[in-house]
Amino acid sequence: MPMSRGAFDDVPLxxxxxxxxxxxxxxxxxxxxxxxxxxxxxxxxxxEWALGHVVCPGPQPGTPVILGVDVIEQAGEGDQLEFLLQVVWTDQGKLAVDAAVNVACWCETDHATHDVDALNLVVGEETSLPQAFAAGAERLAGWLADPRDADYWRDRAALPPRRP
Structure with a gap:
């Protein structure tokens, strides 16, 4: 599904x-x-946003992202941090807001990346989309204020440090 891209003011909310x-x-x-x-x-x-995901597409491989931002920070040679905030559909056809910090994997088995901190809020009777989105954005802003050192995040998650 092709994603459109632009400033948040361009998003057709x-x-x-x-x-x-x-x-x-x-x-x-x-x-x-x-x-x-x-x-x-x-x-x-x-x-990024996907107009094709306005209606829940039902269970499918991968998570149908409706709206999101992916901030990638280079964290040294061959290393990076990824900060995500997304509005997605759950398998049960509900909206959810996901936020995560990912680091590159340096395990013996290459897992590609690891979530080292994550937030998942399902929108429903007790949590509105604006409340969930604000909580995810607040968490993302806090993560962006933390050190841009991928090994700092790996250490917090008890993951192996980057190999030289």
């Missing part, structure tokens, strides 16, 4: 989430600006 109220759109925009403000380089993040 009411098309992606037809039930959003005006206050909800403002809340999502406020949370996205907090993510932009937390970036080291000060640039606005490039957000």
């Amino acid at each position: 009411t098309t992606l989430f037809p039930r959003l109220l005006t206050a909800d759109v403002k809340s999502l925009g406020h949370a996205a600006r907090a993510v932009d403000a937390a970036r080291v380089d000060g640039d606005a993040a490039e957000w």
Whole structure:
């Protein structure tokens, strides 16, 4: 499924989430600006969205991402950190907000990456999309303020350090 890309102001929020109220759109925009403000380089993040995922596509391989941002930070030669915030569909057809910090894998068996910290909030009766998105954005902004050292994150998750 092709993803569109651009600044958060370009995201067609009411098309992606037809039930959003005006206050909800403002809340999502406020949370996205907090993510932009937390970036080291000060640039606005490039957000991605998939109009083809407005309606839940049902169970499928992979997670159907509706809206997301992926901030990749180089953390030394051949190493990187990845910070994610996504609105996705669950297998049960509910919206969820996922946020995660990933590090490159240096295990004997190459797992590619590891989530070293993650947040998953399912949208429902007790948590609205704006509340879940704000919580995910706040967590992402906090992670972006932490050290940009991948070994710091690996140590927190008890993963092997980068091999020379």
